[in-house]
Amino acid sequence: ETQFAENIDLNYFPYGWNEKGFDDSGWITPFISSVPYPMFYNLNQQITPTVSFEKFYPEKIVRKGKGHYLLDFGQEICGNTTVTASGKKGQVITIWHGEELDEDNKSARHNMRCGCDYEETITLSGNVKSDKAEFFDFKAFRYIEVFNFPGNFTKKSIYVNHRHYPIPKNHAVFETDNTLFEKIWKMCEKGIIEGTQESYIDCPTREKGAFLGDGLITGLSHLCYTNDERIMKKFLYDCISSARLCPGLFSTTVTYDASQMIDYSLVFPIVLNKYFEYTNDIKMIKDSLNVLEGIISYYAKFYEPEGILGHIKHVHRDQYTVLVDWPVVYRDGYDDDTIKDANCFGNLAYLGILKETIKAYSYTDNELRVKELTDKATQLEQAIINAFYDYDTGLFNISRTSSYHNFHDAVFALYFELNLPKGHKPLLDYIKQRGVVCGVYFTYYYFSVLYRYKEYDKIFDLMISDERNSWKTMLNTGATTCIEAWHPDDKSNCSLCHPWSSTPMIFNDIFYGISSYGVGYRKLQFKPRMPKQLNSGKYTKPTPLSDITVSFERKGNKVIYHLTLKKACRIFVYLSDKEKGHFIDAPVGITEFVQVLD
Structure with missing residues (x-):
């Protein structure tokens, strides 16, 4: 978790520090440490541009009492708040930030669902004509509530330095006769803008983590929206960097978290191949081959005699080593006990890693390695069928001891095109009949399978569905950016800006066919x-x-x-x-x- 409170006392603020001629003689002199690490730094040109900033003012201001105001910015935004006020020395202004209103629908909910508590204070110095407090950390919110503000409050008294990865002027634009779908697309559009910062982050509130799973969906949505492949390239190199610490890759890049999940390890080769297909950047493929080999070798140590992976137990953090889906209510039968034994989904994810790696090697014309990995994938595919396939139904059991047929297993078996005894029809019929029982993230795989089998109308029906698990549900909760789950109640710390739910942008792009x-x-x-x-x-x-x-x-x-x-x-x-x-x-x-x- 990254959120922290900033209680700013302007009596200690060095006004003028960022202007020429500032007297810094009272500042502590820097010194060179005697500790010999690190011996040197290499400064490399950054792949991506720096984030953009623009001033964002509230759309609506409601005066609730003397010095008491509620500001509505009209949508969820990400940025740093700046407050300008003239008051007496020692006067304390209280600031609340909230993604939504409280239950009374009148106050900003500073104690957010996502776990951040954005109740902060500003103590005025009274030494200048106007005190100016600039919050350091960026937040995501829609509302600001102000208490004990001195004097006249105007629209310019509080503004937000709205920050996001730069969006080109020629970004994608969409309109359609289907009003609901257009609203869904625009909600997702705002989500990927606010949620793409220095990297693809899961949310700009609670974690600010560059999770690989988020990178798949946000990355593809952002690419078709902007045609800017640089941040996807950076994402891939960030993944490569984590291989120095864990060959199986961490589930997050450029953050402190050391979790590992095989289905997120799978994301790396999927995004790599999507990136190459877009850019023809063969150097990126070649730079990634050793990492792909490391992922394969890392998970190979969990092989059991039957030729399948058993309990995947990571060194750094043995939790959710096979995620399946998130939050847990969407995992459709998978629980902690199931993933701590040989299970169908983990093995299908490893098969996917092999097949995506084969594709990457095929771009380099390494026919020998393609053949070796193809043989390995064929053996694993047959072992998965032997261990988990239900010959009566043509579906998969989640484990060797359970007869439960899981939705995600069926989708992955079709996504990675297993050669099955009863063919694809039982699985396809099954996932069509069940509908969206998965979470927002996994809809990318689901819709990809439906598209392969020419179920275009089915995909669209699911995207504009009235069912609870739908983007319409998000809109009905008042969301202005796509959120972490179908409904905020599905996750106790749900964030209301989570661009991993922007799959409709990807498939709208596919429908138009460019x-x-x-x-x-x-x-x-x-x-x-x-x-x-x-x-x-x-x-x-x-x-x-x-x-x-x-x-x-x-x-x-x-x-x-x-x-x-x-x-x-x-x-x-x-x-x-x-x-x-x-x-x-x-x-x-x-x-x-x-x-x-x-």
Whole structure:
């Protein structure tokens, strides 16, 4: 946990310290330590730009009494608060920050659900015309409540230095005839802006941790929104750095936490391959190969004689070594006892690590290592089937001693394309029938499987669902940024800004069908797969080749697409699953495509 209270006493503040001519003669003189570590530092150029700051003023101010005000910024924001006030020496102003209002719906909830208690004080010096207090730590909140503020309070008395990773002016923009889906997209958009700082962080309140699981969803959403691959590259190198301490990788990067989970170790090669497909950065792949080998070797030590992984027991922190999903209410039958023995999900995650590593090696044309790892993956796949497959139902049991069929196991078996005795249909029917029983993070894997099997309408139905486990539930709670769980009550310390729930942004991007043909965006692919529930829409996104706008409209049995380019491109057009597709040379401006429906 990173939150701490800042009770600022301006009587001790060195006004003018950041201006030329400041007299620092009273400051302690720095000295060189006699301790010989570290002997030297290497200063390297940072991969990413520094975060952006802009002043953000409250949308609404309610006077509740003398010196007592409630400020509403209109949405959850992340930043550092600045307070300017003129008062007597020793006067104490109390400041509350809250993500939401308290139960009375009148006061800022400073004692937040997420565990932060943002009740802080400012003691005025009275020595200057206006005291100015700048909070050091960044917070995430929507409301500020002020007590005992002296004199006249104006809109500029309190503002926030709104901070986030820089967003380009040509970021993605979306509009559609489906009002609910547009609201969901915008909620996710705000989530990835506030939750992407120096890295992809889980939340800008409680932990501020760069978790690998969050990096998968936030990273892909942020990439299609900004076309800025630099922060994804930094994320990958941060993962690599943690391999120095644990070959299996820590579950968080650039933070103190030393937890390890096999399903988060899996995220590294998945994001690596997604990054390469976008950038064609072969150096990143080559820099990662030793790390991938380390992950494989690290988990291989947990093999049992049957050829499957047994109890995965980490050195640094033996807790949730197989996460499955989060919070715990979404794990669908997995409990602590199950993950402390050989279990289906942990083995499927390891199989995924092998298969994603094979893909990475294939980009380097290392056919020998591809074959070796393919043989290893084939053996593990058969061992998983022998240990956990239910031949009667065509589903998987969560362990060797349980006959419970878990949703996540079914999704992973399909995501990693296991060659199953009864094929994919029993598993696909099962996950379609169960719907969203998983958490927000795992919907990425779920929807990816549904997309592979051409269930476009099903994905959209789930994204705009009225069920409790839905993004509509988030909106109904008043969320302005996507949150950590489907409902705040699902997790005792739920944060109300958690961009790992931004999967709808990823799949909206996929529906509109603009991607790279092959790797590295040397050519474009236009493969729209618009759900039948949408009648019209417009999506503009930046890509390495050109900013692109796709608009569409349904007319009778036709879908008419307009593709607008700022730069002429060669495009592979693939309007339907029933056609093979073809190349065209698309000019600058608008190109029309007509899809005739059955």
